[in-house]
Amino acid sequence: MARVLLNALARGAEYVSSLSDSDRLILNGLKPQKLQFDKNTVVFREGEPANHFLLVERGVCFSHRHLENGSRQIIDLYFPGEVVALGELSKFHHTSGLMTLSDTVLAAYDKTRITRNFSRSPVLSRLFIDMISQEQANLTDRLVGLTRYNARQRIAYFLLEIRFRANRARQLQPGLRRGVGAKRLIPKPALWPPNMVRIPQVLIADSLGLSIVHVNRVLRQLRQQGCIATCGQGIVLLDVEALEAIAEWCSPEPVPASLQSNG
Amino acid sequence: MARVLLNALARGAEYVSSLSDSDRLILNGLKPQKLQFDKNTVVFREGEPANHFLLVERGVCFSHRHLENGSRQIIDLYFPGEVVALGELSKFHHTSGLMTLSDTVLAAYDKTRITRNFSRSPVLSRLFIDMISQEQANLTDRLVGLTRYNARQRIAYFLLEIRFRANRARQLQPGLRRGVGAKRLIPKPALWPPNMVRIPQVLIADSLGLSIVHVNRVLRQLRQQGCIATCGQGIVLLDVEALEAIAEWCSPEPVPASLQSNG
DNA sequence: CGGTTTTTTGATGGACGTCAACCCAAGTGG
DNA sequence: CCACTTGGGTTGACGTCCATCAAAAAACCG
Numbered sequence: 001m002a003r004v005l006l007n008a009l010a011r012g013a014e015y016v017s018s019l020s021d022s023d024r025l026i027l028n029g030l031k032p033q034k035l036q037f038d039k040n041t042v043v044f045r046e047g048e049p050a051n052h053f054l055l056v057e058r059g060v061c062f063s064h065r066h067l068e069n070g071s072r073q074i075i076d077l078y079f080p081g082e083v084v085a086l087g088e089l090s091k092f093h094h095t096s097g098l099m100t101l102s103d104t105v106l107a108a109y110d111k112t113r114i115t116r117n118f119s120r121s122p123v124l125s126r127l128f129i130d131m132i133s134q135e136q137a138n139l140t141d142r143l144v145g146l147t148r149y150n151a152r153q154r155i156a157y158f159l160l161e162i163r164f165r166a167n168r169a170r171q172l173q174p175g176l177r178r179g180v181g182a183k184r185l186i187p188k189p190a191l192w193p194p195n196m197v198r199i200p201q202v203l204i205a206d207s208l209g210l211s212i213v214h215v216n217r218v219l220r221q222l223r224q225q226g227c228i229a230t231c232g233q234g235i236v237l238l239d240v241e242a243l244e245a246i247a248e249w250c251s252p253e254p255v256p257a258s259l260q261s262n263g
Numbered sequence: 264m265a266r267v268l269l270n271a272l273a274r275g276a277e278y279v280s281s282l283s284d285s286d287r288l289i290l291n292g293l294k295p296q297k298l299q300f301d302k303n304t305v306v307f308r309e310g311e312p313a314n315h316f317l318l319v320e321r322g323v324c325f326s327h328r329h330l331e332n333g334s335r336q337i338i339d340l341y342f343p344g345e346v347v348a349l350g351e352l353s354k355f356h357h358t359s360g361l362m363t364l365s366d367t368v369l370a371a372y373d374k375t376r377i378t379r380n381f382s383r384s385p386v387l388s389r390l391f392i393d394m395i396s397q398e399q400a401n402l403t404d405r406l407v408g409l410t411r412y413n414a415r416q417r418i419a420y421f422l423l424e425i426r427f428r429a430n431r432a433r434q435l436q437p438g439l440r441r442g443v444g445a446k447r448l449i450p451k452p453a454l455w456p457p458n459m460v461r462i463p464q465v466l467i468a469d470s471l472g473l474s475i476v477h478v479n480r481v482l483r484q485l486r487q488q489g490c491i492a493t494c495g496q497g498i499v500l501l502d503v504e505a506l507e508a509i510a511e512w513c514s515p516e517p518v519p520a521s522l523q524s525n526g
Numbered sequence: 527c528g529g530t531t532t533t534t535t536g537a538t539g540g541a542c543g544t545c546a547a548c549c550c551a552a553g554t555g556g
Numbered sequence: 557c558c559a560c561t562t563g564g565g566t567t568g569a570c571g572t573c574c575a576t577c578a579a580a581a582a583a584c585c586g
Contacts, residue, residue, distance in 0.1 A: 065407055068511075073407045087399035090392055095400055118389060122382040129353055129381075129388065132395045136350035137358055139402045144328055144336045146410050147472025150541070201565070209410025211543050216566060232551085233564075248331075413573070464533070474575050479534060495583070496532075 030114065032107035043098040043106070050094045052108040054084040059104030063096045064206065074207040077162065079169040086132050089114070101203070146209055154208045155218050157247035159228070162197050163237055195237035293377065295370035306361040306369070313357045315371035317347040322367030325466065326359045337470040340425065342432035349395050352377070364466070409472055417471045418481050420510035422491070425460050426500055458500035
C-alpha cells in the first residue's frame with residue numbers, strides 16, 4: 001500500500017476550498033476578524049485562553065509544544081486555506097502554541113458563535129466533525145510515521161507533504177495581494193521554482209523529532225543522491241519520484257554505494 | 264509542568280460514565296447491538312467497511328495498523344467504558360484494525376442512526392465533537408511522547424496510563440457478570456492486585472515503537488530498581504511515585520548506580 | 527506432558543544525538 | 557567601504573540508545 005501522499009491527498013476535509021457553497025455561506029456569515037502578524041511572531045502561547053478558531057488566509061504558521069527539557073515538538077504546519085488547531089474547538093485554553101513562519105493573515109471566528117450555529121445548522125456541526133476526524137487521521141498517520149520510519153523516510157515524506165500543501169495553497173491564491181502592513185523581505189514566492197520548499201532546517205527537525213544536525217546530514221545525502229538541491233534557505237525537490245520511493249519504502253533500504261563513497 | 268497522567272486524568276470526555284443522564288438516554292435510545300469476541304480475535308481489519316461505532320462493555324481490545332515491512336503499530340487500547348475509533352465516525356472504511364486482548368463484549372451503534380440524531384439533537388453532535396477533540400488531544404500527547412522521550416520514560420508513562428484506565432474500568436463494573444459464552448481462562452481480574460497490569464510485552468513494544476527485546480530490558484531495569492514486579496504475564500506497579508518521577512522526568516536522568524552495579 | 531507462545535539474556539551494529547567548530551549570507555553601524 | 561554581529565547551515569568526532577540476531581529459559585495450553 002503506497003504511503004506517500006495518500007493521506008496528504010485525502011487531506012481535504014479541513015481544507016476550506018473544498019467546502020460546499022452552502023457551508024461556505026454559513027461560515028462567511030460569521031464575519032471573521034482579520035488578524036495580521038509579522039514573520040516569526042507568537043500568535044498565542046500554550047495555556048492561553050482560546051476563544052477563536054483560526055483559518056489561515058495568507059502565510060504559513062505552525063503549532064508547537066514546549067517540553068520541560070527545553071526541546072520543542074512541532075505539531076503541524078498550516079498553509080493558506082487550512083484551519084488551525086481544530087481540535088481545540090471545545091477547549092477553553094490552547095493546548096499548544098502558535099507561531100508564524102512568514103508574514104501571515106488569519107481569519108478569526110468566534111467560537112461561541114460557531115457553537116451557537118451548531119444548533120441551527122446540523123450541516124455545520126457535521127462538517128466540523130468531519131474536519132476534526134480528518135485531522136485526527138492525519139495525526140495518526142504522523143504518529144505511525146514517527147515511530148516506524150527512519151530519518152531518511154520521514155524527511156522525504158515531510159518534504160513531499162509540505163510541497164503538496166504549499167502548492168495547493170499557491171493555487172488557491174494566484175494573485176497574491178500585498179498585505180497593508182506586510183513587509184516583503186523575502187523573494188517573491190511566485191518566483192520560486194514550483195518544487196521549492198522554503199523552511200528552516202530546525203523546523204524540519206522539530207517536526208520530525210530529530211536533531212538539526214541529523215536533518216542536515218540526511219539532506220546532504222539526498223543532495224548527493226540528486227533528489228534535492230538547496231538554494232539559500234530553500235530546498236528544491238529535483239526528483240520527486242525518488243523521494244516518493246524513499247518515503248514509501250519501509251524496510252531499511254540499502255544505502256546506495258555511490259553515496260557511501262562520496263560521503 | 265507535570266506530564267504524568269495529566270492527560271489520562273483529563274481523559275474523560277470519551278468515557279461514557281461521564282456522560283450526562285440526558286446524553287446517555289439518547290445513546291440508549293439507539294439500541295446498540297451487543298457483540299461478543301474471544302480473546303486474541305480480529306474484530307475488524309484495516310480497510311473493511313465501517314458501519315458501526317463501538318463502545319467497549321467488557322474486556323480490552325486495541326486498534327493497530329500494519330506496515331509494509333511487517334511491523335505493526337498499536338494506535339490505542341480500549342477499556343470498558345471507552346469508545347473505539349471515534350475518529351472513524353465519518354469514514355466509510357476502517358483506517359486501522361481492531362483486535363481483542365481478552366474476551367470482550369462490544370456495543371455496536373449504527374452510524375447512520377447516530378448521524379440522523381445529530382440533526383435532531385445538537386447536544387449529541389456537540390458531545391461527539393468534544394469526544395473526538397479529546398481523543399485528538401490524547402493522540403497529540405502520545406505523538407510528542409513518542410518523539411521526545413526515551414524508552415524508560417515511555418514505558419513508565421504507558422504503565423501508569425494503563426493502570427489508571429484499567430482501574431477506572433474496574434470501578435465501573437464491580438460486579439463482573441460472567442458472559443454467556445465467555446470463557447474464563449485467566450484468573451479473575453477482581454483478584455489481581457490493584458496495581459497489576461496484565462499485558463503481553465509485545466503489546467507494549469508495538470504501542471511505543473520499541474522492540475520487544477528492549478521493552479524487556481527496560482522492564483528488568485525497573486524491576487531491579489524496585490519500581491515494578493513481574494508475576495507471570497502481569498506487571499505489578501510497586502512504586503507508583505517512582506514511576507511517575509521517571510515518566511515526567513524529561514532530561515536524560517542519571518542511571519542510578521545501584522542499577523549499573525546490579526546489571 | 528509436549529508443543530507453542532512468551533520472556534529473558536547476551537553480543538553486535540546501526541541510527542541518531544551531542545559537542546564543538548567553522549562557514550556563509552544578511553544586516554548594522556561606523 | 558569595512559569591522560562586527562547574528563542566525564542559519566555544514567561538517568567531523570564521539571557516545572548512547574536501541575534494533576537485530578540468536579538462543580535459552582519460563583510460562584502457557586491443550
